[in-house]
Amino acid sequence: MATVEERVKAATARVLKLDLDQIKQEHSFTVDLGAESVQSVELVAMFEEEFGIEMEEDAALSVETVGKAVAFITEVCAEQGVEVEK
Amino acid sequence: MNEVKKQHPLVDAEEPNLLEDTFPYSLPPLIRFKGPVVEYIDGEAVEFDFGAVKDRDILITDTTFRDGQQARPPYTIDQMVHIYDLLSRLGGPNGVIRQTEFFLYTKNDRETLDRCRALGHKYPECTGWIRAVKGDFRLVREAGLKETGILTSSSDYHIFHKLKFRSRAECMDRYCEIVEAAFEAGVRPRCHLEDVTRADIDGFVLPFVDRLMEMSSQVPEELSAKIRLCDTMGFGISYPGAELPRSIPKLIYKLTHECGVPSDRLEWHGHNDFHKVHTNAGTAWLYGCGFANTTLFGFGERTGNPPLEGAIFEYIALKGDLCGIDTMAITELANYMRSIGLPIPENYPFVGKAFNTTRAGIHADGLRRDEQIYNIFDTEKLLDRPPRVAITDKSGTDGLVHWINEFFGLKGDVRINKIKIHKLARWVLDQYDEHGRLTAISDQELEAKTKELMPDYWQKYKGG
Numbered sequence: 001m002a003t004v005e006e007r008v009k010a011a012t013a014r015v016l017k018l019d020l021d022q023i024k025q026e027h028s029f030t031v032d033l034g035a036e037s038v039q040s041v042e043l044v045a046m047f048e049e050e051f052g053i054e055m056e057e058d059a060a061l062s063v064e065t066v067g068k069a070v071a072f073i074t075e076v077c078a079e080q081g082v083e084v085e086k
Numbered sequence: 087m088n089e090v091k092k093q094h095p096l097v098d099a100e101e102p103n104l105l106e107d108t109f110p111y112s113l114p115p116l117i118r119f120k121g122p123v124v125e126y127i128d129g130e131a132v133e134f135d136f137g138a139v140k141d142r143d144i145l146i147t148d149t150t151f152r153d154g155q156q157a158r159p160p161y162t163i164d165q166m167v168h169i170y171d172l173l174s175r176l177g178g179p180n181g182v183i184r185q186t187e188f189f190l191y192t193k194n195d196r197e198t199l200d201r202c203r204a205l206g207h208k209y210p211e212c213t214g215w216i217r218a219v220k221g222d223f224r225l226v227r228e229a230g231l232k233e234t235g236i237l238t239s240s241s242d243y244h245i246f247h248k249l250k251f252r253s254r255a256e257c258m259d260r261y262c263e264i265v266e267a268a269f270e271a272g273v274r275p276r277c278h279l280e281d282v283t284r285a286d287i288d289g290f291v292l293p294f295v296d297r298l299m300e301m302s303s304q305v306p307e308e309l310s311a312k313i314r315l316c317d318t319m320g321f322g323i324s325y326p327g328a329e330l331p332r333s334i335p336k337l338i339y340k341l342t343h344e345c346g347v348p349s350d351r352l353e354w355h356g357h358n359d360f361h362k363v364h365t366n367a368g369t370a371w372l373y374g375c376g377f378a379n380t381t382l383f384g385f386g387e388r389t390g391n392p393p394l395e396g397a398i399f400e401y402i403a404l405k406g407d408l409c410g411i412d413t414m415a416i417t418e419l420a421n422y423m424r425s426i427g428l429p430i431p432e433n434y435p436f437v438g439k440a441f442n443t444t445r446a447g448i449h450a451d452g453l454r455r456d457e458q459i460y461n462i463f464d465t466e467k468l469l470d471r472p473p474r475v476a477i478t479d480k481s482g483t484d485g486l487v488h489w490i491n492e493f494f495g496l497k498g499d500v501r502i503n504k505i506k507i508h509k510l511a512r513w514v515l516d517q518y519d520e521h522g523r524l525t526a527i528s529d530q531e532l533e534a535k536t537k538e539l540m541p542d543y544w545q546k547y548k549g550g
Contacts, residue, residue: 042508042511044505045506057505061504
């Protein structure tokens with residue numbers, strides 16, 4: 001099974017129409033990867049679908065970087081009993 | 087930069103101070119006063135206590151069927167009766183809308199009056215409006231009315247150029263003959279001092295009002311003349327320090343304090359030629375005028391009159407209480423007016439289709455978090471009009487999620503969040519980015535797309 005980081009990067013690439021190798025842990029979704037307002041919402045929706053979780057809206061939308069998203073999703077998965085590959 | 091005269095230290099707080107004494111939300115924001123207002127009149131400082139208006143009798147009168155009808159094709163009898171019925175509900179049992187005036191010249195005018203009175207409402211009282219012609223009192227008497235307005239134009243523009251009197255004295259004598267005829271007919275005259283804000287106040291208006299007061303002292307109180315101050319061209323000025331004849335404060339002071347006109351026999355009738363109409367009516371109340379004359383939605387000759395619904399909210403704001411007013415009737419009146427072809431601009435306060443609709447996403451975000459941030463008062467409770475957002479490319483997901491929750495009627499914890507509407511948000515954005523759309527998206531389009539893109543929610547809240 002792919003790791004959380006790989007799955008987050010893959011989902012990000014699909015939503016933002018980027019190549020996987022363009023996406024780094026330290027990248028900001030908005031500043032570096034160019035996510036616009038509606039794309040930020042689409043990203044969160046995609047993460048929820050990918051991992052089968054529900055995220056708190058304001059908290060999820062305030063996550064700035066790919067690395068922080070990986071940590072946040074890992075934490076939510078643990079809280080909601082969803083097993084993931086770290 | 088000017089010299090700093092006083093430092094203002096931050097008053098830090100961890101809880102918001104929402105100033106709810108002034109902004110109760112369940113009512114329109116209250117108008118509260120602190121300390122007297124000073125106006126210099128003939129070199130003397132005169133103090134006015136605006137705060138006293140909370141306990142002083144002020145009322146609204148209506149001229150929708152007279153001045154209001156001069157600005158549009160005639161209403162049918164049925165339409166006028168329905169409007170009168172709603173006006174009565176709006177003004178409530180205390181008669182905040184105290185009177186409305188009717189033409190009396192045609193068979194239809196008289197039938198309308200009869201049918202309105204047949205409804206049995208105590209308020210608004212029905213009064214008449216006639217020319218300054220003795221013979222017209224027959225119409226008033228036959229209609230069984232106790233009061234009628236009569237034209238007593240007061241500026242030299244009218245006295246000399248319109249009515250062609252040879253002198254002011256001749257004019258005043260003629261007016262007084264008409265007033266005498268009203269007394270003899272047992273009808274209370276309401277003298278409409280047309281064009282008073284362009285008149286010679288000391289040279290004609292005050293002497294004429296002096297004479298009216300003298301004549302009134304000879305008749306029973308219920309016949310004593312009322313004075314309507316007609317700002318025919320919208321020249322009235324509310325600002326302290328303004329000169330006569332345009333100064334509303336000075337004009338009202340002179341009539342009430344020098345001529346002795348009681349507040350309950352003094353009325354302000356404005357026009358909106360300089361966008362001052364509503365404030366001028368409120369100013370008249372504050373400086374001692376008992377009645378503000380208005381029309382529904384401000385419809386009236388040329389630029390219109392003080393809007394009745396504006397006066398209603400001003401009244402509530404000054405009194406701090408609904409006083410029996412049924413504000414919901416305002417929305418019903420607006421819907422009815424639209425249904426009979428009276429256009430109301432979308433951005434028109436209180437009743438326009440978009441009066442509490444925001445288009446900016448950042449404002450929609452505020453509405454989503456707390457509707458009080460961008461709504462003037464509880465418009466759903468007082469007008470059956472919850473705040474709305476119009477969807478364009480500027481609305482953002484915040485605007486769209488507000489629309490969705492309002493559409494499904496969801497409040498509090500069950501409100502849908504932005505994440506759940508991402509497909510709809512994408513469709514909206516693509517309308518503009520991909521398809522070059524330049525118009526707002528209608529409610530009908532959004533409903534159709536919501537059904538298509540959010541079928542689970544549609545099933546849950548719209549039942550399939």
